Structures are given as C-alpha cells and as structure tokens.
C-alpha cells in the first residue's frame with residue numbers, strides 16, 4: 001500500500017473520534033488570511049477539509065469540502081456542508097472559480113505539495129486566496145508531532161513557514177507568512 005493510501009485508510013477509521021480529540025479551529029486566523037483576497041469571497045473550497053472544521057470556523061462563505069476519506073465526508077455532510085470526494089492534485093472544481101481555498105492541518109498529509117499548490121492556483125480566480133495552517137517541525141512541539149505522526153503510521157511531510165511560502169511563490173502566488181509558532185498560517189494570493 002502507498003503511504004497516501006495508508007493515510008486515507010487511517011483517516012476513514014479516525015473520522016469518528018477525530019473531532020472529539022482535536023483542539024478547536026482558530027477561525028480568526030483563517031479569516032485574517034481570507035481577508036487578503038481581492039474582491040468578495042463567496043465560493044470556497046475546504047481542501048483536505050475532513051469534517052469541515054475550517055469551513056465552519058470561517059462561516060459566511062459557500063464552502064465545499066473536498067477530501068479523500070469517505071468517513072470524513074459523511075461527517076461534513078451531517079453538519080450541513082457540501083462535501084465531495086476528490087484528491088488534492090485533481091480537484092473536482094473548474095478553473096478560476098474559487099474565491100478562497102483553505103488547507104488546514106492537511107498539506108503535510110499530501111505526498112506532493114508542489115502538485116497540490118499548482119492545483120490550488122488553477123482553481124482560484126485572479127485575486128483569490130489560499131490560506132494554509134500547518135505545523136513548524138523546527139519547534140519543540142513540532143518535533144514531538146513529527147515523531148507522533150510517524151508512530152501512528154502517517155506518511156506526513158512537514159515544512160517550515162518560509163519553505164511553504166517559497167513553494168507558494170513557485171506555484172505563482174504572492175505569499176505571506178501571517179503568524180509563526182508551532183502552528184502557523186501562510187496565505188497566497190493569485
């Protein structure tokens with residue numbers, strides 16, 4: 001089994017306890033990134049959205065959750081969200097039609113970050129924004145998280161805020177690191 005298929009299976013199995021175990025999503029940090037979009041933000045994609053915690057924390061946008069794990073998608077639907085099965089490198093979204101994309105605690109689970117960011121750039125309209133929440137593997141808690149995810153069996157790849165901002169720039173977006181720490185936020189505007 002490939003690493004990404006194993007991750008998908010794990011997320012299917014973890015979908016039940018997942019929301020009970022996770023700390024609340026910081027909607028204010030996500031909204032600060034969304035505010036960088038030029039023009040109104042009406043349509044959004046919560047990519048690797050799981051049960052749609054990011055979408056629900058931001059609200060006020062017509063969100064579609066896209067995820068590979070059926071168990072997660074079922075939970076997003078139960079919470080009233082539109083949820084569609086799809087891989088981050090082949091999004092079921094037309095070119096230039098999204099005002100915003102969220103990738104919250106999910107990019108490190110995706111094997112090919114560059115391909116994901118190019119796909120995000122494809123679906124965003126000019127002036128649209130992607131907001132990513134990730135974990136810095138150089139921090140003390142980051143090092144513990146890297147070890148914990150490996151122990152559970154995830155094939156995660158973590159990167160620093162500056163490395164992620166550089167990858168966004170290479171995908172053609174104008175990138176900004178919005179906050180730093182164990183958890184950090186990077187945004188990119190097309």
Ligand SMILES: C[S@@+](CC[C@H](N)C(=O)[O-])C[C@H]1O[C@@H](n2cnc3c(N)ncnc32)[C@H](O)[C@@H]1O
Nearest residue numbers: 011048049050053067068069087088104106109
């Ligand atoms: C840690 S969860 C985060 C879920 C949600 N964003 C949140 O903040 O609660 C990571 C999610 O990424 C999804 N995922 C992993 N690889 C993916 C891929 N290649 N394409 C789409 N979703 C993926 C998993 O199924 C899982 O639901």
